Amino acid sequence: MAFITRFTPQTIILRAIRRGKTPFKQSVFCLPQPLSMTRVLRSQISLASHREHSGTTLSDHNSYSARTHTCGELRSEHIGQVVTLYGWIQYQRQNQFIILRDFDGLTQVILQQNESTEQMKKTLCDLPLESVVKVTGKVIKRPLGQENMEMPTGEIEVVVQEVDVLNKCKRLPFEIKDFVKKTEALRLQYRYLDMRSTQMQYNLRLRSSMVMKMREFLCNKHGFVDVETPTLFKRTPGGAKEFVVPSRESGKFYTLPQSPQQFKQLLMVAGFDRYFQVARCYRDEGSKPDRQPEFTQIDIEMSFVDQQGIQRLIEGLVQYSWPKDKGIISIPFPTMTYAEAMDSYGVDKPDTRFGMKIIDLQDCFRDTNIKFIKDALIGLNGSVRGICVREGLEYLKSKDFTYLQENIKMDFNQEVSVVFLKLDGSWKSPLNKHLTEDQREKICQVMLAKPGDVLILAAGKHEITCAALGKLRLQCADLLESKGMAVRNPNTFHFLWVLDFPLFLPKDEDPSQLESAHHPFTAPHPQDSHLIYIDPGKVRSQHYDLVLNGCEIGGGSIRIHNAEMQKYILQTILNEDIKLLSHLIEALDCGAPPHGGIALGLDRLISIIVGSSSIRDVIAFPKSFRGHCLMSNAPDCISKEDLKRYHINVAWSNVKKDNGMGGHLSPPICKAQSCKKMT
Amino acid sequence: MAFITRFTPQTIILRAIRRGKTPFKQSVFCLPQPLSMTRVLRSQISLASHREHSGTTLSDHNSYSARTHTCGELRSEHIGQVVTLYGWIQYQRQNQFIILRDFDGLTQVILQQNESTEQMKKTLCDLPLESVVKVTGKVIKRPLGQENMEMPTGEIEVVVQEVDVLNKCKRLPFEIKDFVKKTEALRLQYRYLDMRSTQMQYNLRLRSSMVMKMREFLCNKHGFVDVETPTLFKRTPGGAKEFVVPSRESGKFYTLPQSPQQFKQLLMVAGFDRYFQVARCYRDEGSKPDRQPEFTQIDIEMSFVDQQGIQRLIEGLVQYSWPKDKGIISIPFPTMTYAEAMDSYGVDKPDTRFGMKIIDLQDCFRDTNIKFIKDALIGLNGSVRGICVREGLEYLKSKDFTYLQENIKMDFNQEVSVVFLKLDGSWKSPLNKHLTEDQREKICQVMLAKPGDVLILAAGKHEITCAALGKLRLQCADLLESKGMAVRNPNTFHFLWVLDFPLFLPKDEDPSQLESAHHPFTAPHPQDSHLIYIDPGKVRSQHYDLVLNGCEIGGGSIRIHNAEMQKYILQTILNEDIKLLSHLIEALDCGAPPHGGIALGLDRLISIIVGSSSIRDVIAFPKSFRGHCLMSNAPDCISKEDLKRYHINVAWSNVKKDNGMGGHLSPPICKAQSCKKMT
Incomplete structure (x- = not known):
C-alpha cells in the first residue's frame, strides 16, 4: 500500500x-x-x-x-x-x-x-x-x-x-x-449546518461546560439553591421593554420579565438564603444590533451579605469556571469608582487593557488666553482634558483625525483640538501660537507625551468633555489596531469592578425629576443614607458593575430591605404607582433579611471569552438584529382562531395612519407563504 | 440558672x-x-x-x-x-x-x-x-x-x-x-411566607440538588452538552395550546413553544451528538387543575442511539440523582407494552404499586346465557373482564359500589356487575342464579378470589371495558385507602417503561382520519416500517413512556431522520401543511444522523418524590389553576401604549356576544386597581 x-x-x-x-x-x-x-x-x-x-x-x-x-x-x-x-x-x-x-x-x-x-x-x-x-x-x-x-x-x-x-x-x-x-444571513438560515463548524461547536460546548462549572461552584461548593422563577409575570413599573402575552381573559396580559429581580428578592424574604438561576430574560428593544429579544443571565442573590461579599463571590465564581485554555485569572479584580471611571475613561465601563487615559489639563491652562478653553473653565463645571495617542504620528494620518473630530462633533457637539508632536520636538497644532514653550512642556510632562505622539484636547462641560474623549480613546484604539499597532492584547482579560454609582440620575426628558440609575430596589450607600431625604441627587448607591475588557458583563446591588425606605423612594422620589409593587413592599414588612445580588450577562461573557464580536455566535438559535428567526421565519402570522382565543385583533399599522380610517385596516398581503393559509 | x-x-x-x-x-x-x-x-x-x-x-x-x-x-x-x-x-x-x-x-x-x-x-x-x-x-x-x-x-x-x-x-x-x-389561596398570595415552611424549603432544595445531580450525570459523566434553545419561536402544526407573543411588526407573532422538540432534533443535525437542557416549556390549557402554564422538563436528545439506549440512560440518570433519603432505586425498570398496559390496567400509565389487575374472563363465560355478556362477546372486539377487590367485603359498603357503578356509567357508559364473595363461600350477586357452581368456581380460580373479596365484572367493547375497569381499579384503591387499608405504600417508587405505542390514532372528530399518537416526528417500529404505506393505523411506534406510581413522568421516541418518510407522514397521512416545517425537513436532507430522545416532566417527578399531591408544591411561584399569580395579580391589564406598540386591540368578549355590536365593545370596568390607571 x-x-x-x-x-x-x-x-x-x-x-x-x-x-x-x-x-x-x-x-x-x-x-x-x-x-x-x-x-x-x-x-x-x-x-x-x-x-x-x-x-x-x-x-x-x-x-x-x-x-x-x-x-x-x-x-x-x-x-x-x-x-x-x-x-x-x-x-x-x-x-x-x-x-x-x-x-x-x-x-x-x-x-x-x-x-x-x-x-x-x-x-x-x-x-x-x-x-x-x-x-x-x-x-x-x-x-x-x-x-x-x-x-x-x-x-x-x-x-x-x-x-x-x-x-x-x-x-x-x-x-x-x-x-x-458565509454571510450571516445564510448562517442563520441554515443554523443546523453552521453549527457543524469547529468554532460554533467550540463556542457552545465551552458555554455548556463553563455554566456547569459555575453551577458546581454555586450549588455544590457554596450552598446556593437553584430556583426557577416564572417567565409569565406582570408588568413592572417602567418596564416599557417587556413583551406582553395575551391570556384567555379579555384584556389581561402576562409580560415576559426583563429579569427575575422581584422573585429573587422574594426568595430572600422566604428564607432561601442563597439563590441562583441561569435565567432566561426578555427585553423588547426593537431592532438593536447585537441585542437579542431573549438572553441569559447568571442570576444570584444572597442574604446577610455586603457589597464586598458579592464581589468576592463573583471573583471566586469566575476564577473557578474560567476555561483552562484561556489562561489564569487573578483575583481580587481591581476596583474603580464611577467618578474615577468617568473622569479617566469618560465611560462607566472602562476598557483597562490599554492606557490612553483622560488627563486633567486644568493646571496647564490656568492662565491661558485661548478663548474656548478660557470660556470652558469659567463656565459651571468646566474642564479641559486630553488624551495622548502614543506613536499616533506614525500610525495615523491627518485625515483620520479629521474624521474622528467630525464624528465627535456630531455625537457630542464637542470640539476637539489635535496636536501632532513632530519628531523634531515641534508642535503642529492651531494652539501652538497661543502657548509658551513652558506651557507646551508642562502639557507634555503631564500627559507623559513624547515626540511622535498625538494629543487630543477638549474643553467644555466636564461630563461631555470626558464622554467625548472617552469615545475618542476607543476609536483611536480601533484605528490604531486597524493600521497594525498592537493596542489591546486580544488574549488578555481585564476585569474591573465599578463602584459608587449615583443612586438617581436626572431624567432625560425632565432633568428636574429623578429616575433610578439602575432600578428602584438598589440600596443607598451607607454613608449617604441620610441624604435620601435631603438631597437624593447626591446619594451614591450600593450598586456595582462588573466590566470585562470594556464591556459591562454584570451588575448588581445591595437591595433595600426596609419597606418604609422602599415606599419613600418609589412614591416620593420616583413618583411611581406603588400598587404595582404592593406585594414586594408587603414582603419587606414581613421580616425581610438584608440581601444583595448580581446578574452576569452570560451571552456577552462567553462571547468575549471565545473572542467573538457578536453574542449571536454563542447562542445556538439567535434572532437576527430585527428579531427574526431566519431559519423558521418567526415571528409569523397566526390564525383567526388564535386571535379570538386571546381576545385580540390586529391593528394593521403598516398602512399609512393618516388615511382617516383609524387603526382598523384590512391586513396587507402577507408575504410569508404559511400566512396565506393561516391568517 | x-x-x-x-x-x-x-x-x-x-x-x-x-x-x-x-x-x-x-x-x-x-x-x-x-x-x-x-x-x-x-x-x-x-x-x-x-x-x-x-x-x-x-x-x-x-x-x-x-x-x-x-x-x-x-x-x-x-x-x-x-x-x-x-x-x-x-x-x-x-x-x-x-x-x-x-x-x-x-x-x-x-x-x-x-x-x-x-x-x-x-x-x-x-x-x-x-x-x-x-x-x-x-x-x-x-x-x-x-x-x-x-x-x-x-x-x-x-x-x-x-x-x-x-x-x-x-x-x-x-x-x-x-x-x-392555610388555604392554598392564602399560601399563594403570601408565597414568600409560605416558602418559609420546612416542607417548601425541603421541596425546593431537593429539586435544586436533584437537578444538579442530573446535570452532573449528563454533562460530566456522559458528555451531554447543555444548549439553551429559544422560547420565542413560531407556531408548530397542531400547536393550538401555544401562547402567542405579539411582535412590533403588525400581525406577526412569536409563540412560546410547548417543548424544544424541533430545536433538539436540529441540534442533532448540527452534530452536537448529545444534548440536554432543563427547559422551560409553555402550554396554554386554560383552567385545568394541577397544570401550569409554564413548566420544566429535562430535555434530552442523542444521536446514534436506539430505544434501549435511551431507556438505560434514563435509568442511570434517575438512579444517580435519586435522593438518598428516599431509598434505593433498582434498575433496569420493568417494561410493558402499550397493549399489555391497556389490557391489564386499562390505562397507558399503570400504577404497578398494587395488583387488582384486569382479568380476562372470556373462558369462564364461553357458554354463558347471561344476555349482556353473550351480546358483548358476539359483538366486534367484545370482551368480558373483571377485577378482584381483595377484602372488599370488610372495607367497602354496598353504597360504595353503587357510587362507583354510577360514576363509571357516567364516564364510560359502561355497566359493571358487582359480586360479593361472602365469608361462607356464597355469592351475593344478580349473576348468581345464571351461573353454575363450576362456573363460579372457575371465575374465582381465574381471578384468584377468596371469600371476603369483591369482584367487579364488565362486558362490552374491549377498549371501553378495560378503560372502565382500569378507572374502577384506581377508584377502589383510593376508597380502600380512605377506609384505612394499606393498598399502596406511599414510600415506594414503581417505575415502568411503557413501549410499543401505536404511531397513529383515529381522530376523535373524524375516525377515518389519523393523527399522531404523540407527535409527527416519532419513528415507526422497525418491524412495522413497511406498514406505513399500506396500513398506517397498524404501525407501532418507537415511542416510550416512563411511568412512576401511575403517573406519566416522561416520554420520548426515536425520531424519523429520513426527509422522505417525514414528508410522507406529514403530508399524506396527517394532512399537515409542511411549509410550517420546511426548515426541519430540509435539515433531514442535509445529513441528519439517526437520533432519539426523551423529556422528563420535572415538576411531576419531584412532586411524586416529595409525596405532594400537587405540582404547585414543588414550584416556587406557581399560578393558580386559573393561571393567575395570586401574589402579584398577573395577568393584568396593560397600557394603551403597549397595545399600540404591538399593533393589537383587545376584543372585549366578556360582554355578551349576541348584543349585535360584534367583538369591539368598550372594556368592562377593570377590577384590578392598577388597571384603572394604566388602561
Whole structure:
C-alpha cells in the first residue's frame, strides 16, 4: 500500500505549491484542501483542550450508544481492535480514503483494494460529502512516514469491514468547511449546518461546560439553591421593554420579565438564603444590533451579605469556571469608582487593557488666553482634558483625525483640538501660537507625551468633555489596531469592578425629576443614607458593575430591605404607582433579611471569552438584529382562531395612519407563504 | 440558672397533658407549641439528611457572609467559641430564651440575667416573631439534663453578647408554623411566607440538588452538552395550546413553544451528538387543575442511539440523582407494552404499586346465557373482564359500589356487575342464579378470589371495558385507602417503561382520519416500517413512556431522520401543511444522523418524590389553576401604549356576544386597581 498517496498537511501544501497552485485551491486529488485541513487539525486540538478543561475527559461519550469510539479518540494503543464509529463523511479521496468526522474529531478510514470490498467501495465512494455512516473496522498503524502528528488520530487508520449508510446527504446550501465564508444571513438560515463548524461547536460546548462549572461552584461548593422563577409575570413599573402575552381573559396580559429581580428578592424574604438561576430574560428593544429579544443571565442573590461579599463571590465564581485554555485569572479584580471611571475613561465601563487615559489639563491652562478653553473653565463645571495617542504620528494620518473630530462633533457637539508632536520636538497644532514653550512642556510632562505622539484636547462641560474623549480613546484604539499597532492584547482579560454609582440620575426628558440609575430596589450607600431625604441627587448607591475588557458583563446591588425606605423612594422620589409593587413592599414588612445580588450577562461573557464580536455566535438559535428567526421565519402570522382565543385583533399599522380610517385596516398581503393559509 | 424552665418536646407534652390540655393548644408558657416543635425537629432532621444527599455537606454556607455559622450548625465541639448568627426569631420565652431560625435549623440563644443585658433584653424581647436579627455570642453547653437530643443543636446554646435588629417584622398574615393550616389561596398570595415552611424549603432544595445531580450525570459523566434553545419561536402544526407573543411588526407573532422538540432534533443535525437542557416549556390549557402554564422538563436528545439506549440512560440518570433519603432505586425498570398496559390496567400509565389487575374472563363465560355478556362477546372486539377487590367485603359498603357503578356509567357508559364473595363461600350477586357452581368456581380460580373479596365484572367493547375497569381499579384503591387499608405504600417508587405505542390514532372528530399518537416526528417500529404505506393505523411506534406510581413522568421516541418518510407522514397521512416545517425537513436532507430522545416532566417527578399531591408544591411561584399569580395579580391589564406598540386591540368578549355590536365593545370596568390607571 506504500504507493498510495497519503496526505499530511505538509505534503499536500508542498505538492500544491510544486504544481504552482495556491494551497487554497482544490487540488487534483479532490481532497483535502490543505489549509482547511490544518485548520481542522488546529481546531481538533482546541476541542481536545476544551474537553480537558471542562472535566469531560472523564466522561464517557460512547455510553448508551452502539459506537465503540468517537472519531477523535483512537490512538496507537487501539491498534488491533475492531471498532465501530459513526460520523459524517468529511472527505473522500482516490476511492479509498474516507475521513469520518464527529463532534470529537476526524478518523481516516481506508478501504482495502480487493474484490471483496468492491461493493463496499461503491457504496462509500458514491456517497456525497456530509452523508452519515456507521463503519466497523480494524484499527491499524499507518505506514511509516505517513503518520500525521498534527492530527490526534494521525497514527492510525481504520480498515473498513462493514459499512452502513445511515443517511445520504442530498442538499447542502454551503460547504461544511470552516474556511468557507458565509454571510450571516445564510448562517442563520441554515443554523443546523453552521453549527457543524469547529468554532460554533467550540463556542457552545465551552458555554455548556463553563455554566456547569459555575453551577458546581454555586450549588455544590457554596450552598446556593437553584430556583426557577416564572417567565409569565406582570408588568413592572417602567418596564416599557417587556413583551406582553395575551391570556384567555379579555384584556389581561402576562409580560415576559426583563429579569427575575422581584422573585429573587422574594426568595430572600422566604428564607432561601442563597439563590441562583441561569435565567432566561426578555427585553423588547426593537431592532438593536447585537441585542437579542431573549438572553441569559447568571442570576444570584444572597442574604446577610455586603457589597464586598458579592464581589468576592463573583471573583471566586469566575476564577473557578474560567476555561483552562484561556489562561489564569487573578483575583481580587481591581476596583474603580464611577467618578474615577468617568473622569479617566469618560465611560462607566472602562476598557483597562490599554492606557490612553483622560488627563486633567486644568493646571496647564490656568492662565491661558485661548478663548474656548478660557470660556470652558469659567463656565459651571468646566474642564479641559486630553488624551495622548502614543506613536499616533506614525500610525495615523491627518485625515483620520479629521474624521474622528467630525464624528465627535456630531455625537457630542464637542470640539476637539489635535496636536501632532513632530519628531523634531515641534508642535503642529492651531494652539501652538497661543502657548509658551513652558506651557507646551508642562502639557507634555503631564500627559507623559513624547515626540511622535498625538494629543487630543477638549474643553467644555466636564461630563461631555470626558464622554467625548472617552469615545475618542476607543476609536483611536480601533484605528490604531486597524493600521497594525498592537493596542489591546486580544488574549488578555481585564476585569474591573465599578463602584459608587449615583443612586438617581436626572431624567432625560425632565432633568428636574429623578429616575433610578439602575432600578428602584438598589440600596443607598451607607454613608449617604441620610441624604435620601435631603438631597437624593447626591446619594451614591450600593450598586456595582462588573466590566470585562470594556464591556459591562454584570451588575448588581445591595437591595433595600426596609419597606418604609422602599415606599419613600418609589412614591416620593420616583413618583411611581406603588400598587404595582404592593406585594414586594408587603414582603419587606414581613421580616425581610438584608440581601444583595448580581446578574452576569452570560451571552456577552462567553462571547468575549471565545473572542467573538457578536453574542449571536454563542447562542445556538439567535434572532437576527430585527428579531427574526431566519431559519423558521418567526415571528409569523397566526390564525383567526388564535386571535379570538386571546381576545385580540390586529391593528394593521403598516398602512399609512393618516388615511382617516383609524387603526382598523384590512391586513396587507402577507408575504410569508404559511400566512396565506393561516391568517 | 437551673430553676429556669427549659423546654424539650417531651417535657412540654408531658406538662401539657398533666394540665389536662391537648398538646395542640397554646401552653401557658406562650411558646413553643410542643407538636410544632417536634415537627420542626423532625424536619430539621430531614433537611439535614437532604443536605447530606445533595452532597452539600461539603459546601460552605457561610462563605462571603459575615456569619460564622448557620443556625443548624453548632454542636458541642463549638463550645467556647464566639459565633455570629443571622436569623429569624422563631420563639421567645420568659424574656430570656430566643430561638433563632434560618434555612438550616434552630439555635437557642439566651440572655444572661444581669443589669448589663437590660437594654439588649428590651431590644430582643420586644421584637415581634419573624423579625430578623444578628446575634454575636459565646457557645456554651446546656445545663445537664436540659439538652435536647432531638434537636441537632440541642447540646448547646449561645449566650448573647451583641444584638443587631436588622428588620422588625410588622405584618404577618399567618403564623410561620408548619402546623398552621392555610388555604392554598392564602399560601399563594403570601408565597414568600409560605416558602418559609420546612416542607417548601425541603421541596425546593431537593429539586435544586436533584437537578444538579442530573446535570452532573449528563454533562460530566456522559458528555451531554447543555444548549439553551429559544422560547420565542413560531407556531408548530397542531400547536393550538401555544401562547402567542405579539411582535412590533403588525400581525406577526412569536409563540412560546410547548417543548424544544424541533430545536433538539436540529441540534442533532448540527452534530452536537448529545444534548440536554432543563427547559422551560409553555402550554396554554386554560383552567385545568394541577397544570401550569409554564413548566420544566429535562430535555434530552442523542444521536446514534436506539430505544434501549435511551431507556438505560434514563435509568442511570434517575438512579444517580435519586435522593438518598428516599431509598434505593433498582434498575433496569420493568417494561410493558402499550397493549399489555391497556389490557391489564386499562390505562397507558399503570400504577404497578398494587395488583387488582384486569382479568380476562372470556373462558369462564364461553357458554354463558347471561344476555349482556353473550351480546358483548358476539359483538366486534367484545370482551368480558373483571377485577378482584381483595377484602372488599370488610372495607367497602354496598353504597360504595353503587357510587362507583354510577360514576363509571357516567364516564364510560359502561355497566359493571358487582359480586360479593361472602365469608361462607356464597355469592351475593344478580349473576348468581345464571351461573353454575363450576362456573363460579372457575371465575374465582381465574381471578384468584377468596371469600371476603369483591369482584367487579364488565362486558362490552374491549377498549371501553378495560378503560372502565382500569378507572374502577384506581377508584377502589383510593376508597380502600380512605377506609384505612394499606393498598399502596406511599414510600415506594414503581417505575415502568411503557413501549410499543401505536404511531397513529383515529381522530376523535373524524375516525377515518389519523393523527399522531404523540407527535409527527416519532419513528415507526422497525418491524412495522413497511406498514406505513399500506396500513398506517397498524404501525407501532418507537415511542416510550416512563411511568412512576401511575403517573406519566416522561416520554420520548426515536425520531424519523429520513426527509422522505417525514414528508410522507406529514403530508399524506396527517394532512399537515409542511411549509410550517420546511426548515426541519430540509435539515433531514442535509445529513441528519439517526437520533432519539426523551423529556422528563420535572415538576411531576419531584412532586411524586416529595409525596405532594400537587405540582404547585414543588414550584416556587406557581399560578393558580386559573393561571393567575395570586401574589402579584398577573395577568393584568396593560397600557394603551403597549397595545399600540404591538399593533393589537383587545376584543372585549366578556360582554355578551349576541348584543349585535360584534367583538369591539368598550372594556368592562377593570377590577384590578392598577388597571384603572394604566388602561
